[in-house]
Amino acid sequence: MDFSQIFNIAQLANALALASLLTILASGLALIFGLRDVMNFAHGALFMIGAYLGYTISGMFNFWAALAIVPALLALLGVAFEYALVRPLRRRSPMDVALVTYGLALILSQVVIKIWGTAPLSVAEPPSLSGSINLFGQPYPAYRIFLIGVGFGACAALAAWLKYTRSGMHVRAVSQSPMVARIMGVNTDRLGLLVVCMGTGFAGFAGVLAGPYLSVDPALGASILINCLIVVVIGGLGSVGGTIAAAVVYGLIQVLGSMLSPTLAVMAPYLLLFFVLLWRPQGFGRGRVA
């Protein structure tokens, strides 16, 4: 195997494109877990709904409108999620709530099939991004470059919000120790609502972004959910910085594995999870050990 094959720029960019999607989704998942102790198994279904809504709204207006409207719609769904499920069930064990979200995922994916059918749909990328860009001598689809940029841009914005604003500090405080944060006068309910909306909104955002990159079909949610869960656990539950790092490592390992040995690539994410959790149970970040 020669050197250039391992360091194939296009492959690396593919890894980053996948990682950027995973990062957006997983950071939403990590936020919701950090604030609400809910391992949201419906996150994959929300992502899928985002992709389908993106398909419909891009058809009605255009892609950019979808990119603005869909996250807002999903944030509204997040309000319903918070008031209908998270608050009434807060005294129940996290496992019960996780199973309820699993049931919710089954319902949502069936609703999607009822509305849009089971046939895979394809979303055209916006005309300004339909060409390809010369990337170190290789042509590479411009849309994927955009995807990488926007995905990591969104995560950088999220990280900046968490690090440099007062509400972000409160979010970090609650993720670390809900009780102490409440004693210090943080309104955890208001913050929780905000964060759940952000998490679901991010899922919708990722869904719209995924439309032109992956094909939109009902299996979309389930296939990415497990990867997301693994990323969140590796990153450290409730730690957004750790999650971003874990998503990138995950994407890189996936792609390196697929170039070196396909057998290894299939097992790599799970082995990564095992090794990380055995070596450092709290994950990459400084989250809580839940």
Added chain:
Amino acid sequence: MDAVQGLATDASMTPSAARAGYPDLLKRGVVVAALIVIGLFAPTVIRNTYYLGLMGDAVVLGIAAVSIGFLAHQCGLMMFGAAAFTGGATYLYAIALTRFGWNVMAAAAFTLLASTLLSALIGALIVRARPLPFAMLTLALAQMLRSVVMITDFRPVTGGDDGLALSFAGAFFGLPQAQLSRPDGFWPVAWLALCGVMLLAWAVGRSRAGRVLRAIRANEERMRFSGFNTYAPRVLAFSLAGFIAAVSGLLTGLHTAFASPELLDFTTGGNALVSTLVGGVGMVSGPVLGALLFVIAQDQFGANGNLELLTGLGVVLVIVAFPEGAMGFIRNSVARFGGRGAQAQRGGDHAAR
């Protein structure tokens, strides 16, 4: 705190309780034995092979659910990827039968032994994890096995996405394959396995080991300070759960004579998990009731073509409405309205809790 005190009072109470309890225990033993024997005659009552088949499915699912419920109740650990242990056992059985060319008894014994040893090994690595990472680890294990059996390099061993079709010439405890694949031939095996597994889980829960496990679940640090080994009992409990799950997987292999990658799907483990929580983990019989309800519901929901939608709705409603599961709900209702009979019932169930 509670648990440790409970341990102390339990220990001090044991001699007197045992003395008072012998006739009671004998009576209960007779009732249980009678129930087991009566259960064997289910095929003569349920003539319809379709419904008997459903009962068989419920038993297989119920055994997997008992395994999850046992671990959840005794250790506070939820196995999200029970499919790894049930489906893994089916594959071990299939591989022993088709690739090693062993006879069915040897393959079955190998399956149970190897699954238990493997669970002990895996348990030794992961029981220290906190509940949520533990759930994710088992889920990842199931997903990994799912991917491994699909790898083309392993196709000669695992059959890839075609799965493995099984056939054996001999007999499993005197039952030839043709008999086992029929619902009425399969029933006695499944029923006896279920009874055995439930008695095992109940007995372990009642034993000193069970009390130590529940005390560790309540406060691991305190138990360690009190001089208990908090690691070995949990590995033991995990191995036992793995063994019980393997029984379920083995039964699947015996009955359907087929090992397919779907057995390792997240949804397969999800079904068992849903059954466990629907039934309630507080008692050994809870998961079994949950599995029965689940199988009946699947049958009803499948009839009008909205299987997954209604399953999702059912899961949400049941878990929201019944915090302790169906069995917990029944027990609480009986305790509220039943008076003295319920008191005795509660006393009996307490050990399994």
